[in-house]
Amino acid sequence: MGRRRGASLQRRLFLGALVFVTLALVVAGLAIGLVLYRFARGQIDARLDGEIFAISADLKTGKDGPVLSYAHDGPPFDRPRSGWYWQVRTGEGILRSPSLGEAELTVPRGPEREDGRPAPADGTGPRGEGLILRVLRLAGPRDAPETVIVAAAPAATLHGPLREAGKTLTLALGLLGICLLAGIAVQVRLGLRPLDTLRRELAAVRAGQRDRVPEEQPQEIRPLVTELNLLLDQNAANLERARAHAANLAHGLKTPLATLAMAAERSAEPGLAPLVAAMDRQVRHHLRRARAAALGGPSRARADLAGQTRDLAAALARLHAERGLAIETEIAPGTSVACDAQDLDEMLGNLIDNACRWARSRVRIGAARSGALIELRVEDDGPGLSTDQVAHVLQRGRRLDESVPGDGFGLPITLELAELYGGDLSLERSDLGGLLARLRLPV
Template structure:
């Protein structure tokens, strides 16, 4: 199976670090296996060359020492029974054959080597591997010397056991295998180190993105490795585009607020001058509308001036102030507050927005609770989760999405305009957060507010 096919099995969602390590391990394994096969082939050829040279030397000695008499018999001028050709059935054999005349090494024990004659006239021995007379595999070298006028050709044969070739090769391969395993382990360790060092810029980029999301910086620094620079450029371009869109939207808010201020002021003057009771009530509503528009206009201006970089808001301080104010407002109901917010836990939001979100949510819990409201907060990764719970009647699953719609109220008998939860949701989403309604462990409703930390 090809490495590409193996990588495709990992799937697109697999860890990049895992893919790199897997590809490197496969590559190292294939390279080491290829190296082992190549070295094994070289060793086989080297040892075979040594054996062939040794057998050829024996054949050359036989050619120079064998003589024939007038009766056609063969004889040696000197004794050639030297180790290892003197050990019976050792595989180290030699034999000289001319017609019916035969000379053999003592190691053959009178048996014959069934070897076909090589090509006559060749001045170098040729390989002719086969089986020996005792069923053992032999490495054979054969030289056929043509006879003189009227004489038969003389065949010289020398052999060595196959174990003389494969034994040293296998022993060398075992040692080579241990060395290859050690080299492979060192290469895998080097790959792990290389991958961790190579992916370090991506981890640093992730931290910088978290800082951008938390409002600690406006853009990602351009000083990045060459391969990451195009990605950083695209991210910064997206951040610039979002900032431009946000500034454009804030400009529209400011323009809308400015456009409504004059008509509202005119209406306030008109209804205020009449002095009648209904008109006075309408004048109060108009004044309230004017106050809200001025508030959002100031916030839009402040946000436009401060840009996307935001400071941390101490969540514990905001919760403490809200509990104190709402406790007094609902003193007649006897609401008890439980707070579990660590000191120093902050959110990257405008303080006024945090106060408005938590104020709406905690006020809603106070309105519907039986007597207990719990506010807790904890950090989860780069976000802060705030839980507002009460021991009231809660909400049915089908009603939880309805109360997040603007102006939607499930109980018209209770005071309110139905805008508290939707406004809190809108503000949370502006900061990349969310609001979810769940069942509280106290028995009532639990509001899960997620904000950037």
């Protein structure tokens, strides 16, 4: 039978404790009840046995049956129908306690004790009430009939106090059970708290806030943390190797492609240059995809959006200083995105550089959080783009104005990188009059 998915450890531990505590309390209640029963029954039996021994010591056999030297009618055997009775029968002769009146006790035939002590029995009184009996059988000389001495106590004398004690015991055990379960609930929460701490620390690793899980953990969790850190180290090593392979491949293809491009420019073959350009686009495209896959997506990468935007804006402001551009940045310090810093530099560089090239005098940059994404806005007061032009510029190598420097790859590359990180890029009209680029990346 498979394990139930989504089962709670806390609930499982608490339910297990509930079952065992309940069983323990039930067993304890039964054991205590049995002890109380035996104690109360022993007290009643001792009292009845004392009465029987007193009667047997005073008992004599007369012509008409058993005879007692003095009256054994002390309390509670003197109260009529009290349930406390004694009776002596020898043959047809019979003696009774005052409480029994003219009635007779029916003595059940049961096993006799060999030690000469009274035997226990249960009977019924004159009014049908339950009785606790103690019976002593004394054999007569030769053919004389035996003498049967019986003393009785009302069963209510035993069961009534036991019921009252049982109510008190049940209440006490119930309160004890509630206290135990409350203590167990607190203990379970405290015991599982290190797992919640471990979850937060793993979330911090996934968010890029730390590289490893702290080793200072409870002894039971420390082996798990060690294995997690070994796995993180192995993934980091695999990531570095993948980056190195991608960089080596890019470096190895860069020189041959540059050589082919130069040869294509000198060649009289008209179709050679477009083929080389297509090769360059395909190589760059797949290298970027391989690099993004090596990064493992946005899960552990983290980049300072505010700081990198501020640095790029300052560099581009100096680059376009002769045009007197005003570049405004409105990004809260500490704003970060789940993205590799190099890829973020490339996306920011493409967007801000594009805005600076087309702006007349002003570029505005801002960022705000939208759910699980950070939306970066880059606006300019340039001519802007129509809907048809937006679709055109997002195609690789397509440019609207050949007089403006550029290769037409900036915005498509930015869009592709954003999508690889789970974000997107959209272009629309800015209230400054020019283009508004919205770059959305995960927090």
